Amino acid sequence: MDQKWTYKKSFLTLLIVLVIGFIAQYFSGSGGVVMPSFPANLIILLLFTGYLVFTYFAFRHTDIIAVFTGIPLTIAVISAYTLLSLIMGFTAQEPHDNELVNRLGLTHIKTSYPFVLSTIFLLIILGYSIIKRLTRKLTLRNMAFFLNHAGLFLIIAAGSLGTGDLLRLSIPVNEGSITNIGVRGDNHKFAIPFHIELNQFSIDQYPPELMLYDGKTGKALLEEGGQLPFIKEGRQGKLHDLEFTVKEYYDKAVFRDSLFIESPVFGSTHAARLAVRYNGSTYSGWVSPGNFMHEARYLFIDGKYVLAALEPKVLKYQSDITIYKNQTPQVENVLVEVNKPFKYEGWTIYQHSYDARLGRWSRRSVFEVSRDPWLPVVYTGIFMMIAGALYLIYAGRMPIRRTGA
Amino acid sequence: MTWQNYPFYLHIILPLWIAGLVFLYLPGRRNPLIAQFLLFSGLGVLGIFTAQLWHHLGRPPFRTLGETRLWYGVFMSLVGMILYYRWKFKWMVLYSKAIAMVFLLIIYFRPEIFDQTLMPALQSPWFIPHVIVYIFAYALLTAATIIAAKGLYLIYGGRDIKNSLSYADNLVYIGLAFLTFGLLFGALWAKEAWGHYWTWDPKETWSLITWLVYLMYIHFRHRHKGKSSVPFWILIVAMIFLLICWFGVNYLPSTQSSVHTY
Numbered sequence: 322m323d324q325k326w327t328y329k330k331s332f333l334t335l336l337i338v339l340v341i342g343f344i345a346q347y348f349s350g351s352g353g354v355v356m357p358s359f360p361a362n363l364i365i366l367l368l369f370t371g372y373l374v375f376t377y378f379a380f381r382h383t384d385i386i387a388v389f390t391g392i393p394l395t396i397a398v399i400s401a402y403t404l405l406s407l408i409m410g411f412t413a414q415e416p417h418d419n420e421l422v423n424r425l426g427l428t429h430i431k432t433s434y435p436f437v438l439s440t441i442f443l444l445i446i447l448g449y450s451i452i453k454r455l456t457r458k459l460t461l462r463n464m465a466f467f468l469n470h471a472g473l474f475l476i477i478a479a480g481s482l483g484t485g486d487l488l489r490l491s492i493p494v495n496e497g498s499i500t501n502i503g504v505r506g507d508n509h510k511f512a513i514p515f516h517i518e519l520n521q522f523s524i525d526q527y528p529p530e531l532m533l534y535d536g537k538t539g540k541a542l543l544e545e546g547g548q549l550p551f552i553k554e555g556r557q558g559k560l561h562d563l564e565f566t567v568k569e570y571y572d573k574a575v576f577r578d579s580l581f582i583e584s585p586v587f588g589s590t591h592a593a594r595l596a597v598r599y600n601g602s603t604y605s606g607w608v609s610p611g612n613f614m615h616e617a618r619y620l621f622i623d624g625k626y627v628l629a630a631l632e633p634k635v636l637k638y639q640s641d642i643t644i645y646k647n648q649t650p651q652v653e654n655v656l657v658e659v660n661k662p663f664k665y666e667g668w669t670i671y672q673h674s675y676d677a678r679l680g681r682w683s684r685r686s687v688f689e690v691s692r693d694p695w696l697p698v699v700y701t702g703i704f705m706m707i708a709g710a711l712y713l714i715y716a717g718r719m720p721i722r723r724t725g726a
Numbered sequence: 727m728t729w730q731n732y733p734f735y736l737h738i739i740l741p742l743w744i745a746g747l748v749f750l751y752l753p754g755r756r757n758p759l760i761a762q763f764l765l766f767s768g769l770g771v772l773g774i775f776t777a778q779l780w781h782h783l784g785r786p787p788f789r790t791l792g793e794t795r796l797w798y799g800v801f802m803s804l805v806g807m808i809l810y811y812r813w814k815f816k817w818m819v820l821y822s823k824a825i826a827m828v829f830l831l832i833i834y835f836r837p838e839i840f841d842q843t844l845m846p847a848l849q850s851p852w853f854i855p856h857v858i859v860y861i862f863a864y865a866l867l868t869a870a871t872i873i874a875a876k877g878l879y880l881i882y883g884g885r886d887i888k889n890s891l892s893y894a895d896n897l898v899y900i901g902l903a904f905l906t907f908g909l910l911f912g913a914l915w916a917k918e919a920w921g922h923y924w925t926w927d928p929k930e931t932w933s934l935i936t937w938l939v940y941l942m943y944i945h946f947r948h949r950h951k952g953k954s955s956v957p958f959w960i961l962i963v964a965m966i967f968l969l970i971c972w973f974g975v976n977y978l979p980s981t982q983s984s985v986h987t988y
């Protein structure tokens with residue numbers, strides 16, 4: 322029974338699991354564990370589940386099962402998981418200068434042996450506890466137990482085994498071009514089973530914000546992220562002891578001779594002519610955030626202040642694409658936007674980024690295209706856990722009846 | 727029925743709720759009943775407005791931030807009432823109604839569709855629910871920590887902790903449920919916005935750590951029902967991690983490439 326199995330022994334067990342994991346990691350070199358892909362991962366999952374069910378019923382009356390469905394071992398395994406997550410939370414998960422740190426897997430915990438072993442251990446405990454509950458009466462509470470624990474089991478099992486089939490590719494496309502080649506995180510190239518043509522990439526921006534700096538120290542006198550005034554034609558306001566008026570504002574302008582003129586050509590920038598009253602005098606001049614073609618412009622006030630237009634923030638960016646298969650367009654002119662991916666035949670196309678140097682003049686869009694056949698299983702787990710958590714709210718903590726082994 | 731009618735409804739809802747809260751806290755045997763009547767009437771009016779807006783738009787009103795806030799107002803006050811019925815937590819009603827009212831007022835005063843410079847990744851219907859459930863969870867778990875601190879103070883002073891542990895249990899059960907929502911909503915959102923539901927981003931890692939420690943508390947208490955200082959200590963540790971997750975993540979060496987640092 323549980324009593325024999327003290328917390329000390331449970332934590333010792335997990336400690337041994339971790340030590341074995343770290344030793345295995347050390348001797349396997351600094352590479353990570355590679356997850357098998359379909360169908361091997363599915364077979365592993367079925368065999369593992371079968372093994373749990375079989376051993377449960379074979380040993381259900383023994384101490385082993387009691388130990389493996391007991392709270393001390395549960396807490397120890399959750400602690401091990403917490404410890405590994407803490408290492409992940411404190412250490413940058415990218416190659417480190419110190420070779421030992423890499424060899425121990427501390428810089429890639431999620432693919433390290435200690436992590437994989439702890440995950441298997443956790444799944445064994447979860448699995449046995451679920452089977453044990455399933456052999457009980459069908460009460461609301463046991464159902465909630467099932468939803469919480471089996472949901473988590475599905476998420477962890479399908480989430481980790483699924484990485485073997487998960488493909489996330491970065492696909493850059495220029496306007497007017499068409500491609501089906503993507504690059505994975507490790508720089509391997511893959512061809513996807515359809516082509517993407519970028520018809521048009523576009524960015525909407527907020528107007529630039531007006532910022533005030535100290536003329537001597539260059540320190541910002543207003544807080545960024547606060548409510549800086551947007552530059553719009555006719556806008557008036559006060560910043561410290563200055564009164565400003567935006568006399569002219571152009572969303573797209575080019576600098577000619579000594580002033581900005583409106584012009585929608587490639588490489589044009591934002592510009593505004595300000596009139597500022599300070600200490601009884603009036604100052605006038607242009608401010609512009611500048612870009613890869615134009616220098617930024619500032620308005621200096623009496624050596625005391627500098628006014629500047631900040632780089633405008635992005636409101637949204639989107640790509641207009643057409644998808645081809647066998648040289649024929651399948652879907653035409655779909656818009657892909659951040660938070661609004663497009664799904665096509667088991668693949669999902671995300672708007673990822675663009676050529677940041679060119680900003681709104683970027684004619685290249687970068688997509689992330691991913692395929693994750695295990696996603697429905699993970700989502701099933703997620704929705705089971707949401708349902709289980711609803712029960713936790715409803716039930717709160719109920720008086721617990723004795724749980725016989 | 728459109729947003730133009732909103733102020734009219736708001737002028738009915740707010741007085742009903744405020745009066746309800748006053749009655750809730752007034753002594754007297756009949757007052758809780760009056761309070762519930764008033765609070766539910768307010769919720770009903772809000773429900774009518776939402777339903778009619780839905781009907782008018784011809785689509786579920788989930789698209790703009792204003793619409794999401796409206797739902798938050800409905801959802802929040804409903805949760806508060808359920809918790810009151812189930813657990814007789816008066817302060818929970820006050821707290822949830824206060825937040826719901828703040829949101830309804832934000833819609834009133836700042837009806838614009840977008841917040842000022844909201845970056846594209848945040849412009850999602852998941853944004854509000856994700857943040858809201860986390861804030862609600864944090865509020866509950868902070869209350870649990872206060873109980874834990876008091877419990878430890880009593881234990882080490884050699885005094886009886888009375889019902890402290892069962893209050894803490896209730897708060898942690900509900901708080902953990904909301905923490906779970908936050909984690910899972912975050913995963914669903916990340917899938918839409920970044921292409922994968924879990925990338926071990928530092929913020930994700932730290933919220934997992936926090937979640938795991940509260941999970942330990944629940945499992946520990948499942949087995950050990952007696953009075954002890956261990957669960958209180960678990961709550962204190964959990965709160966430290968929670969604070970790191972909330973404020974500290976930006977300062978850690980692991981965070982250089984986080985998508986959560988704005």
Ligand code: HEM
Pocket residue numbers: 389390391392395398399443446447450462463466469470473710721724902906941944945948
């Ligand atoms: C991390 C993996 C987990 C493991 C290894 C685990 C294991 C266990 C075990 C062994 C029990 C005792 C069962 C019994 O006495 O019959 C238990 C109970 C419980 N677990 Fe978990 N659990 C895990 C995750 C979770 C999660 C994610 C939740 C909820 C969000 C949860 C909520 C509960 C509750 C509420 C009970 C008490 C059940 C009841 O009284 O009916 N557990 N768990």
